[in-house]
Amino acid sequence: MRFDLSRRTALRGMINGAGVAVALPLLDVFLDGNGVAMAATGAPVPVRFGTWFWGLGVNPSRWFPTTAGPNYDLKPELAPIKPFQSKINVLGNFNVMLDGAPNLPHVSGGPAIRTGRALTADRGLPGESFDVTISDLIGKRTRFSSLEVSAIGDARNSLSGRGGGDLNSSETTPAGLYQRVFGTGFKDPNSASFTPDPQVMARRSVLSAVADQRQALNQAVGAADRQKLDQYYTSVRQLENQLDVELTKPQPLEACLVPRKVSADLPVNGEIETVMLNHQLMTDLLVMALACDQTRVFNMMFNNGASSLTRIGSTVTHHQLTHEEVLDNKLGYQPEATYFLTKIMEAWVYFVGALDKVKEGDRTLLDNTIAFAHSETEFAKFHTIDNIPMMTAGSGGGRIKTGIYVDGQGTPVSRVGLTLQQAMGVPVDRWGSKSMETNKRLGEILA
Amino acid sequence: MKSIRRLSSLALICASASLLAGTVASLTAPAGAQGTAVASASPIDAPQIVAMRRLTEAQYRNAIADIFGPDIKVAGRFEPVVRPVHELIASGSREAAISPLGLEQFDSMARNIAAQVFDEKHSGQFIPCHPQDNAKADDACATATLAPLGRYLFRRPLTTQELVLYVKMAGLAAGPTGSFNGGLELALSAMLVSPNFLYIVETAQPDPAHPGVLALDNYSRAARLSFTLWNSTPNAVLLDAAAAGRLTDPAQLAEIARGMVASPRFEQGVRAFFTDMLLFERFDNLSKDPVLFPYYNAQVGQAMPEQMLRTIVDELVTRGGDYRQLFTTNRTWMTRALGGLYQVPVHKSAGWEPYTFAPGDDRAGILGQAGFLAIYSQTGRSSPTLRGRAVRELLMCQPVPNPPGNVNFTAVQDTKNKAVPTARIRLSAHVTDDNCAGCHKLTDPVGLSLERFDGIGSWRTTENGAPIDPSGNLDKTVFSGAAGLGKVLAESPDTHQCAASRALEYARAMPSDDDGDLVEALDKQFAADGYSIKALFLRVATLPENYQVKIPALQTGATRVSMANQ
Structure with missing residues (x-):
């Protein structure tokens, strides 16, 4: 579709009665939630939030610190985080309360942490995951409200959504992620010239036409379908917003360096070296997506709950190993299963380091981010879901204190979700349901 | 399969061409007059939306191919519809939302399709008139x-309001595009991202004959017939029948x-049903260790589900066979790539050829086919537990409980231990542990009969040098090998x-758990029909209950726990 630029004004107000607005939106796109201008003007940059998930937990006695508080001791499996220890909190001894719901192995833990609710049946998340709540607050002004990524492939591998059939499916390849963020539609904030793409204006009007049908459908729809329609229109609004951003000249961002294109021929499978490479490539892209302010919320899945990671030549997966490998009596753990955990911690450190490498003024991107890492079991061999390992990295622009081991002393894990939402500015004072409903934030880390 | 789809699509295009011609003649009629049936209903018996089922990837692709022809490419990735545990993806489609990424x-597919449809090569097929000026708007x-x-895409005539909107949009965009x-193109893009296209919107009205029950209206019936039997969008014949009110007449x-199950397109429907029933999405992420399984490669991976589907279609559709033969037949289809895995000679260098295994x-x-055996295995070895569970859950509808959360697996031995060379010996630990025994007694004795097929379904007689015992049992029946299991x-x-x-769940997109009597009756008819799949789907398609919707109890929306959303 070719558009004559000089006549693009004709599009403005097109289908006027239908409420189409193709007029360029205000520059407030580039203000953060509090209306504070961004880095280019010397003011604080936005705060980002994201999650980093890994499946199959840890060997608890080799991972969790012994003493709560700052300067926590690093056990062998946590030792790799040493270079970033002052920026990382470790959260232990928080419990998942199921209130009689079954513990669905490798399934119950993740959703409980993310929604504050026990899963009663294995059909999607039991409620809205709190990363979505946060992105509803801080993700509305960027091109993408959030970016979901799975380094092990499988678009269904996600813990982000509004519950039930609403799941934010994951990008599964580095090339796909590159194309989505830096392909067509990306405007380099540091480019001297800016030309709004008339095609984008046309697409914008298409979406307005779609939005117009809402009323007709709403009149006849029942509650369950209305919810689905609401979700559909939320996605429409997000896409409209994305196009509005693309039609606006972005503010320069010194940290933004447009990455090079990624090969589309890379394999995607569970083989650990493949996953490590894909994770690294996707991390680099995600970091630039944040630095270039294309999104402020992300969800990275390193592997899946019942991890299908493998090593070339091995007959068993990471998941099988955690159950079937005998505990080595001398070592006191399962060496082959633990090999995968070593790689996972290596990947997490890469992720944190990649965020920390990017300078934003006198801070780093990591400093302006809260990255929340968690697993779905404590000790996979026995499917335990109390004391699931969790960490945060970065202070979110000083919103939380860092370098602390927080001992939850058996309190509900929903305290973590509550605290992180509050840190990100979500107006919520109680969160979670049944035994996991809580108003007790983590005073130890809230600044 | 491809060639048959192509033919039927072409037939449909022919049908739509004549329909287009008809529309030109009736252009003087008020725009969207066909839609008044929906628009003018009185509030009391007003149709209400009783279901919105998201199109699956296959349904989307089939609809585009049928409406616009197979040479319109659908390029892009689809957000998957998530399968609820123990249910069909069809049931999941009822709950599936569309995320921002989705x-x-x-949106990107829509623009791409619309650009092809109205390019120089294709637009002649779809524009039944000559605009007064190619560079300008022409509302007529x-x-x-x-x-x-729009009628094809929304599976009903556009309402007046809708048609006016899209025409206005086309007109306004003609200026700036100079075309x-x-x-x-812009208007078509808008239709293709509309919820009316992306969701199969089912509407129903109170049924005077059955108080408390809503009856699906004609257009919803057309869609249900079409997606159930052909896995595609209703064609002109069905839409005409709906317009004439013929589908509410039993x-x-x-x-x-009857005509639809006799059509060659029924094959496409049967393929889609079994793809859903047998969890073929597992093929999407199938990976096998290349060191352990040198016979596995991408070609083999692609051929595996196709071999199963060809066997199913051949037995059940082409030969009109008994459903139960799926578990006993020695007929199948081979490609060169599969020949290596099966260790059988394949004459053709490309494509498929029929193959019959020797008696004995x-x-x-299908339980002896590489596809089934491979998706119900681990990446590096076979899994009697996964296979047994699949047989129970998918083929017998007997859900097997998940392992308990606090399970202690120390009983299961190391695979490298020479003292426990075979899966049977390793798994015996489960059965001797009280916590595990309950479920593993259901799954393992079934799956162990398939142990002579390794993690990709290649034949073997030993594991780690020890001979494999293929005996098995299902409840109290004892048997041996895949052939024995198939017979049982x-x-x-x-x-x-x-x-x-x-089949009932598939048509109605909801589990049949609460309809025991209905399922039993359907099963009796299935028996009376000689277990013919055509007859089964015909029964389902003509079942009054297939078109009835119980008026749903008041449902509350999702409980929002965050104040940010209130």
């Missing part, structure tokens, strides 16, 4: 173009359904009742 993908010609396309076609509906070969039925399955009443129950 909509971005649909846009109406003539968009009304019939009449450019305007149409006799006329039955006549149409353990490759009996074919004889079990649960097997055919499960198929009947799944």
Whole structure:
């Protein structure tokens, strides 16, 4: 579709009665939630939030610190985080309360942490995951409200959504992620010239036409379908917003360096070296997506709950190993299963380091981010879901204190979700349901 | 399969061409007059939306191919519809939302499709008139173009309001694009991202004959027939029948359904049903260790599900066979790539050829095929537990509980231990542990009979040097090997009742758990029909209950726990 630029004004107000607005939106796109201008003007940059998930937990006695508080001791499996220890909190001894719901192995833990609710049946998340709540607050002004990524492939591998059939499916390849963020539609904030793409204006009007049908459908729809329609229109609004951003000249961002294109021929499978490479490539892209302010919320899945990671030549997966490998009596753990955990911690450190490498003024991107890492079991061999390992990295622009081991002393894990939402500015004072409903934030880390 | 789809699509295009011609003649009629049936209903018996089922990837692709022809490429990724545990993806489609990423993908596909449809090569097929000026808007010609396309895409005539909106949009965009076609392109893009296209919207009205029950209206019936039997969007014949009110008449509906199961396109429907029932999405992420399984490669991976589907279609559709033969037949289809895995000679260097296993070969039925054996294995070895569970859950509709959360697996031995070379010996630990025994007694004795097939379904007689014992049992029946298992399955009443129950679930997009009597009755008819899959689907398609919706109890929306959303 070719558009004559000089006549693009004709599009403005097109289908006027239908409420189409193709007029360029205000520059407030580039203000953060509090209306504070961004880095280019010397003011604080936005705060980002994201999650980093890994499946199959840890060997608890080799991972969790012994003493709560700052300067926590690093056990062998946590030792790799040493270079970033002052920026990382470790959260232990928080419990998942199921209130009689079954513990669905490798399934119950993740959703409980993310929604504050026990899963009663294995059909999607039991409620809205709190990363979505946060992105509803801080993700509305960027091109993408959030970016979901799975380094092990499988678009269904996600813990982000509004519950039930609403799941934010994951990008599964580095090339796909590159194309989505830096392909067509990306405007380099540091480019001297800016030309709004008339095609984008046309697409914008298409979406307005779609939005117009809402009323007709709403009149006849029942509650369950209305919810689905609401979700559909939320996605429409997000896409409209994305196009509005693309039609606006972005503010320069010194940290933004447009990455090079990624090969589309890379394999995607569970083989650990493949996953490590894909994770690294996707991390680099995600970091630039944040630095270039294309999104402020992300969800990275390193592997899946019942991890299908493998090593070339091995007959068993990471998941099988955690159950079937005998505990080595001398070592006191399962060496082959633990090999995968070593790689996972290596990947997490890469992720944190990649965020920390990017300078934003006198801070780093990591400093302006809260990255929340968690697993779905404590000790996979026995499917335990109390004391699931969790960490945060970065202070979110000083919103939380860092370098602390927080001992939850058996309190509900929903305290973590509550605290992180509050840190990100979500107006919520109680969160979670049944035994996991809580108003007790983590005073130890809230600044 | 491809060639048959192609043919039928072409037939449909022929049908739509004549329909287009018809529309030109009736252009003087008020735009969207066909839609008044929906628009003018009085509030009391006003149709209400009773279901919105998201199109699956296959349904989307089939719809585009049928409406616009197979040379319109659908390029892009689809947000998957998530399968609820123990249910069909069809049931999941009822709950599936469209996330921002999903909509971005649909939007990008829509623009791509619309650009092809109105390019120089294709637009002649779809624009039944000559605009007054190719560079300018022409509302009459846009109406003539968009009304019939909209009718196919939304599976009902556009309402007046909708048609006016799309035509106006095409007109307004024609200016800036400097092209009449450019305007149409934009309007078509809008239709393709509309919830009316992306969701199969089912509407129903109170049924005077059955208080408390809503009856699906004609257009919803057309869609249900079409997606159930052909896995695609209703064609002109069905839409015309709906317009004439013929689908609320049981006799006329039955006549149409009979024609549909007799059509070559029924194959596409049967493929889609089994793809859903047998969890073929597992092939999407199938990976096998290249060191352990040198016979596995991408070609083999692609051929595996196709081999199963060809076997199914050949037995059940082409030969009109008994459903139970799926578990006993020695007939199948081969490609060169599969020949290596099966160790059988394949003459053709490309494509498929029929193959019959020798009498006595353990490759009996679909359970002896590499696809089934591979997706119910681990990446590096076979899994009697996964295979047994699949047989129970998918083929017999007997859900097996998950392992307990606090399970202690120390009983299971190390695979490298020479003292426990075979899966049978390793798994015996489960059965001797009280916590595990309950479930593993259900799954393992079934799956162990398939142990002579490794993690990709290649034949073997030993594991780690020790001979494999292929004996198995299902409840109290003892048997040996895949052939033995197939025979037992074919004889079990649960097997055919499960198929009947799944067919009903598939059509209605909801589990049949609460409809035991209905399933039993359907199963009896299935038996009376000689377990013919055509007859089963015809029964389902003509079942009054298939078109009835219980008025749903008041449902509350999702409980929002965050104040940010209130």
